[in-house]
Amino acid sequence: MTPFTYLRASDADWAIATISEHPQAKFLAGGTNLIDLMKMGAEAPARLIDINRLPFAQITELGDRGVRIGALARNSDVAEHQLIKSRYPVLSEALLAGASPQLRNMATVGGNLLQRTRCYYFYDPAFLECNKRKPGSGCGALEGFNRTHAILGQSEKCIATHPSDMCVAMAALEAVVRVRGPKGERGLKFEDFHRLPGSTPDCETNLEPDELIVAVDLPTMPFATRSHYLKVRDRASYAFALVSVAAALDIDPTKTIRAARVALGGVAHKPWRAHKAEKELTGKQADEKTFRAAADAELMVAKGYKYNSFKVELAKRAIVRVLTHVAT
Amino acid sequence: MTDEPDNPSESERSGLDHLPGLGNPETRRKFIQKLAGTSATLAISPIAFNIPGLEAVNTVAKTIASPEADSCDLHLQINGKGYEFAVDPRVTLLDALRERLHMTGTKKGCDHGQCGACTVLVNGRRINSCLTLALMHDGDEITTIEGLANGDELHPMQAAFIEQDGFQCGYCTPGQICSAVALLAENHANSDDEIREWMSGNICRCGAYPNILAAIKKAKGKT
Numbered sequence: 001m002t003p004f005t006y007l008r009a010s011d012a013d014w015a016i017a018t019i020s021e022h023p024q025a026k027f028l029a030g031g032t033n034l035i036d037l038m039k040m041g042a043e044a045p046a047r048l049i050d051i052n053r054l055p056f057a058q059i060t061e062l063g064d065r066g067v068r069i070g071a072l073a074r075n076s077d078v079a080e081h082q083l084i085k086s087r088y089p090v091l092s093e094a095l096l097a098g099a100s101p102q103l104r105n106m107a108t109v110g111g112n113l114l115q116r117t118r119c120y121y122f123y124d125p126a127f128l129e130c131n132k133r134k135p136g137s138g139c140g141a142l143e144g145f146n147r148t149h150a151i152l153g154q155s156e157k158c159i160a161t162h163p164s165d166m167c168v169a170m171a172a173l174e175a176v177v178r179v180r181g182p183k184g185e186r187g188l189k190f191e192d193f194h195r196l197p198g199s200t201p202d203c204e205t206n207l208e209p210d211e212l213i214v215a216v217d218l219p220t221m222p223f224a225t226r227s228h229y230l231k232v233r234d235r236a237s238y239a240f241a242l243v244s245v246a247a248a249l250d251i252d253p254t255k256t257i258r259a260a261r262v263a264l265g266g267v268a269h270k271p272w273r274a275h276k277a278e279k280e281l282t283g284k285q286a287d288e289k290t291f292r293a294a295a296d297a298e299l300m301v302a303k304g305y306k307y308n309s310f311k312v313e314l315a316k317r318a319i320v321r322v323l324t325h326v327a328t
Numbered sequence: 329m330t331d332e333p334d335n336p337s338e339s340e341r342s343g344l345d346h347l348p349g350l351g352n353p354e355t356r357r358k359f360i361q362k363l364a365g366t367s368a369t370l371a372i373s374p375i376a377f378n379i380p381g382l383e384a385v386n387t388v389a390k391t392i393a394s395p396e397a398d399s400c401d402l403h404l405q406i407n408g409k410g411y412e413f414a415v416d417p418r419v420t421l422l423d424a425l426r427e428r429l430h431m432t433g434t435k436k437g438c439d440h441g442q443c444g445a446c447t448v449l450v451n452g453r454r455i456n457s458c459l460t461l462a463l464m465h466d467g468d469e470i471t472t473i474e475g476l477a478n479g480d481e482l483h484p485m486q487a488a489f490i491e492q493d494g495f496q497c498g499y500c501t502p503g504q505i506c507s508a509v510a511l512l513a514e515n516h517a518n519s520d521d522e523i524r525e526w527m528s529g530n531i532c533r534c535g536a537y538p539n540i541l542a543a544i545k546k547a548k549g550k551t
Binding site for chain 2: 238
């Protein structure tokens with residue numbers, strides 16, 4: 001690990017001012033991904049600003065039945081919180097589908113948002129080609145071992161996927177990411193937080209370098225009590241998603257879908273909000289035919305590679321299964 | 329079967345790095361204390377003492393360490409005993425336990441948070457000690473496998489692992505046991521499937537899973 005300066009912040013404004021002055025600095029929260037990347041040599045910050053003692057671990061009720069989750073709330077605390085379990089079960093399920101109990105006790109909400117891809121070509125600097133780690137060096141996965149890679153929204157520069165489960169649920173729940181910078185606080189719509197790779201896969205979010213994530217707000221969504229997360233992976237537990245689906249449905253007594261929220265994981269550079277599927281579902285009968293049509297619509301433009309083409313059909317079936325579960 | 333803890337000696341309590349050649353009673357920390365007011369402090373004190381937002385600290389190095397000032401003071405409460413020593417900021421909690429405090433009961437398996445061999449309890453919660461810096465735990469209470477037994481009396485989970493033969497080579501066992509102790513405290517041991525899922529962060533390459541499951545159920549019945 002490259003030597004670094006360790007700083008411990010007890011004040012958010014100081015932390016923000018410090019990172020503004022030192023572009024090579026990084027905030028350190030749970031550390032489960034950053035410290036691993038530093039061991040691998042894929043990250044080498046000159047300064048680590050430990051933010052674990054900042055007062056951002058609360059989970060509180062917002063007006064009108066929304067919930068604010070502090071950026072330093074641990075994944076396990078969010079998953080087990082009564083407000084989350086009762087109002088947004090899909091988020092609790094997604095968190096519990098991720099990592100292991102030990103890692104969930106460490107990992108924070110803010111850190112989860114900033115998780116880096118587990119693309120082998122990115123994670124291990126022994127691979128020379130990675131446009132994300134070293135812009136302009138190429139993409140080793142494009143012609144390489146790409147079984148876990150993206151099928152939606154990718155570019156010729158990068159076909160990596162976003163590894164988070166939590167973020168897939170948050171995308172479906174239309175969360176808002178609260179960030180604080182030198183000029184004050186702002187909210188980013190969840191969909192606008194992460195970026196597609198395009199020609200700059202090294203630039204993964206729309207967070208400014210001097211901004212600190214302070215909270216994630218979950219808006220009022222009464223029908224989210226009817227929601228579910230399905231994760232398909234190589235092992236029954238403790239593995240990253242090949243494909244995952246978060247969905248919530250608002251169904252009226254005649255079985256007509258009033259509103260739908262669907263997001264996919266394991267398929268794209270960012271948590272993939274399935275707008276086409278949602279449009280296809282809205283106003284239709286909640287039955288398998290409708291669900292299949294929605295899945296087909298969303299995956300219409302999907303593109304597989306040598307080893308991951310199976311993900312296209314897998315994603316469709318996962319969507320149908322989740323929607324069937326939620327509608328029942 | 330558990331690793332007997334080395335009782336911390338006086339020198340371990342007050343600082344761990346003996347500096348060979350400077351005489352036995354001399355410790356790194358004492359040596360550095362003698363140098364207080366000289367170069368190490370002068371190099372960073374003018375900024376450090378005036379930075380708002382930093383915790384009040386008794387030495388600069390506690391919160392600021394750079395490649396030049398290569399270590400930070402740290403206080404850990406481990407298995408009920410206090411330890412104060414200085415570490416390079418890069419040292420993980422796992423390496424601090426094993427290499428600095430010589431508590432080798434906690435094992436290093438993958439060193440990447442994938443196997444659970446390094447599981448310890450921090451403030452009562454299980455974590456992977458390999459993916460966290462020692463400095464992140466200043467003031468924390470840590471329980472390792474060495475701290476579970478009550479003198480010669482094994483913790484019920486340790487006894488159950490022996491009784492049910494919950495291991496073969498034994499390398500993952502300290503992590504399995506620490507994880508299992510936390511599992512019961514979390515109330516996530518209510519069915520075989522629930523135990524399997526909530527123990528999935530601890531890999532056993534010998535495949536002793538059926539006996540580990542049996543041990544956890546046995547211990548649950550006793551506690």
